[in-house]
Amino acid sequence: xxxxxxxxxxxxxxxxxxxxxxxxxxxxxxxxxxxxxxGSLVGAVVIFVLFFVVAGPFRRVESFATITYEAxxxxxxxxxxxxxxxxxxxxxxxxVAVTTSAITAAELSYQLTLNVWVGVIAALAVSLAIGWFNGxxxxxxxxxxxxxxxxxxxxxxxxxxxxxxxITGTVSTQRISDMDGFGSLEAIFASEWDIxxxxxxxxxxxxxxxxxxxxxxxxxxRVGNWIFAVGGNEASARAVGVPxxxxxxxxxxxxGFAAWFVGMHLLFxxxxxxxxxxxxNEFQYIxxxxxxxxxxTGGYGSAIGAAIGAFIFGMTRQGIVYAGWNPDWYMxxxxxxxxxxxxxxxxxxxxxxxx
Amino acid sequence: MVTSVGTTLIExxxxxxxxxxxxxxxxxxxxxxxxxxxxxxGDNGAGKSTLIKIMSGxxxxxxxxxxxxxxxxxxGSPREALDxxxxxxxxxxxxxxxxxxxxxxxxxxxxxxxxxxVKMLDADGMRRTAREELAKMGIELADIDQPxxxxxxxxxxxxxxxxxxxFGARVLILDEPTAALGVKQSGVVLKYTARARDAGLGxxxxxxxxxxxxxxxxxxxxxxxxxxxxxxxxxxxxxDQLTQEMAGGDELDTLAHELRR
Numbered sequence: 001x002x003x004x005x006x007x008x009x010x011x012x013x014x015x016x017x018x019x020x021x022x023x024x025x026x027x028x029x030x031x032x033x034x035x036x037x038x039g040s041l042v043g044a045v046v047i048f049v050l051f052f053v054v055a056g057p058f059r060r061v062e063s064f065a066t067i068t069y070e071a072x073x074x075x076x077x078x079x080x081x082x083x084x085x086x087x088x089x090x091x092x093x094x095x096v097a098v099t100t101s102a103i104t105a106a107e108l109s110y111q112l113t114l115n116v117w118v119g120v121i122a123a124l125a126v127s128l129a130i131g132w133f134n135g136x137x138x139x140x141x142x143x144x145x146x147x148x149x150x151x152x153x154x155x156x157x158x159x160x161x162x163x164x165x166x167i168t169g170t171v172s173t174q175r176i177s178d179m180d181g182f183g184s185l186e187a188i189f190a191s192e193w194d195i196x197x198x199x200x201x202x203x204x205x206x207x208x209x210x211x212x213x214x215x216x217x218x219x220x221x222r223v224g225n226w227i228f229a230v231g232g233n234e235a236s237a238r239a240v241g242v243p244x245x246x247x248x249x250x251x252x253x254x255x256g257f258a259a260w261f262v263g264m265h266l267l268f269x270x271x272x273x274x275x276x277x278x279x280x281n282e283f284q285y286i287x288x289x290x291x292x293x294x295x296x297t298g299g300y301g302s303a304i305g306a307a308i309g310a311f312i313f314g315m316t317r318q319g320i321v322y323a324g325w326n327p328d329w330y331m332x333x334x335x336x337x338x339x340x341x342x343x344x345x346x347x348x349x350x351x352x353x354x355x
Numbered sequence: 356m357v358t359s360v361g362t363t364l365i366e367x368x369x370x371x372x373x374x375x376x377x378x379x380x381x382x383x384x385x386x387x388x389x390x391x392x393x394x395x396x397g398d399n400g401a402g403k404s405t406l407i408k409i410m411s412g413x414x415x416x417x418x419x420x421x422x423x424x425x426x427x428x429x430x431g432s433p434r435e436a437l438d439x440x441x442x443x444x445x446x447x448x449x450x451x452x453x454x455x456x457x458x459x460x461x462x463x464x465x466x467x468x469x470x471x472x473v474k475m476l477d478a479d480g481m482r483r484t485a486r487e488e489l490a491k492m493g494i495e496l497a498d499i500d501q502p503x504x505x506x507x508x509x510x511x512x513x514x515x516x517x518x519x520x521x522f523g524a525r526v527l528i529l530d531e532p533t534a535a536l537g538v539k540q541s542g543v544v545l546k547y548t549a550r551a552r553d554a555g556l557g558x559x560x561x562x563x564x565x566x567x568x569x570x571x572x573x574x575x576x577x578x579x580x581x582x583x584x585x586x587x588x589x590x591x592x593x594x595d596q597l598t599q600e601m602a603g604g605d606e607l608d609t610l611a612h613e614l615r616r
Contacts, residue, residue, distance in 0.1 A: 216475075220475045220476050220478065221467075221474070221475055221476060222465040222467060222474070222476060224476075225454075225458055225461075225462065225465055225476065228451070228453070228454050228458070229451045229454060229458075229462055229463075232451040232452065232453045232454055233450070233451040233452065236450060236451050236462075237451065237462070237463070239433070239445065240462050240463030240464070241434065241437075241463040241464070242462065242463050299451065299452075299453045299454075300453050
C-alpha cells in the first residue's frame, strides 16, 4: 500500500499509468464497498425480506405506499440533517423546529385573518432564521453544536407550548382548512393521488426530488466539495480558502428549510398542529443519517444513504404492526439496528481499506 | 509567470518581530531566488515558524524590510501572499484525509462548467488534470479516486507540493516537510522539492535536519534564538560544518566532553 506512489527519475509523460489514458481504476466491488450507503442498502434488503416473510400484510401494495409515505416525512429531514452531519455539525433542534414552523404559519394566518400564503412565507423566514441563528452561534463561538442546538431545542420546545397555549388556550392550533389559500397550498404540500386504487402522496415525490438534488450538490458541485472538506478537516479547508463559516451557516439554513417543508406538509395534511409534537424526532433524523453511512465525526456520508435509513425506519415501524408484534418493541428494534448499522459501516470501511 | 533562474523573488533585510515584549526574531536577512532552495535550519523555538509566518502572511514583521519582486511589502493575510504567488505547505494542514486525491488537489480552486446557478464541477477534467500534474512531478497514483488518507505521509506532502506548483506558486515554503517521515518517504519528498526547484520555483525549506537540508539546499541559514547564526552558500560549507552549526557548535563540544567517560 505504501508504494502506490513511485518516484520516477525524470518527469514522466502524462497518463502513463498501466490502465491507459483513463488511468487504472479499482474493481467494481471495491468501488461499491467504498460507497457510504452500501451497508444501509444491505440492511434494508435484509429487513425487507424479514418482514416480507413473517408479515402477510407487508406484501400488499397499500402497505408499501404507507411505508414510503412514513419514510418520506422523516426522510426529507434526514437528508438535510445528513448534509449537516457531513459538514461536521449536529442539530438537535431539528425535531421541534418542524412544529415551530407549522405553528407560525397556522397562528399567524388565523389570528390576523390573513391569506394562508402569508403565514407560510413568514414561517419560511422564521425557519431559515432559526437555522441561521444555530449556524451563526456555532461558527462564532466555536462551541460544540451539540450544546448550542440543545439550547435552541429547549427554547423552541418551550416557545411552541407557551405561545400556543397563550393564544389558543389549548395545546393545539385552530383548524385553518376553510381559510383563503389553503386549497392551493394543500395541493403543493399534501396532495394525494390514486394508482390502481392505492393512495400515494405527493410528499413522496418531493422527498425523492430533495434526495436527488442533495446528491447532485454533494457530488457534482463546488459547494458539495466544500461540505465534505469542512466536515473532514476544517483547518485544511480554511487554509485553501474554503469559506468555512458560510458553508456551515448555509447547512443549518438548509435544515431550517427542510423543517419548514415538513412542517407545512403536516399542517396541510392534518389541518391543525399539536404544539408538543416533534420532541425526539431529531434523534430519528440523526439515526437515519448514521444508518445511511454518515460518520458522527463528519466528512463522510451520503444523501441516498440517509434516504435508505429513513426507509428502514418506515419498514420497521409498519412491519412490526403488520407482523402483529407488540409495537412497544419498536424502539428496541431500532436501537439494535443502529448498533448493527454502525458495526456494518465500520466493517465495510475496514474491508475497503485493507484491499 | 516564468521567472528566469536566479531572479530575486523575496528579499528580507534585517527583519524582526516582537510579540509584545518578547523578541522572536531580530535582524534576519535572506534572499529567495527563482530556481534555488534556501534552507532555514534551527532548533525548536529558534524562530523558524515566525519567519515563515511573516513570508506567508499570517503575521507581520515589526522591524526591517521585506521586498517581494523588489517592492516593499507587508501581507495582511495568507490570501494576499497566495495572490503574489507565495504558497505555503504546512506539515499538518495539507489535506482532507477522507476526500479523494483529485478533490483535494482542486479544493478551494475547483474547476466548474455550465452557467448561472447550475454550474457543476468538471469532475472528469479535474481528474485528468490532477493525474497529469502529479505525473509531471513524477507521482504515479494507482487511483486518483482513492481517499488521500490512504496515501503515506510523504505522498500527501508531495500532492500538496504538486498542487501549489500547479496553481502558479513562484515561491514555495515548505514547513518541516520531512519531520514526521521515515527515511524512504523523506527521500521522496526531497526529490519533489528538487523538482519544484528545477521547475524554476524559489523554495524555502524549513527543517531541523541538516542531512536533509544539505541534500537539496543551495543556500543555508541557521537560526538560533531568533538571530541568524550562519548564512552561507553551498560552496562555502560542508555537511559536517553544517551539522556542527545546527547542533549548537561549541555547546556540542562541551557536551561531548561532559559525556565522555
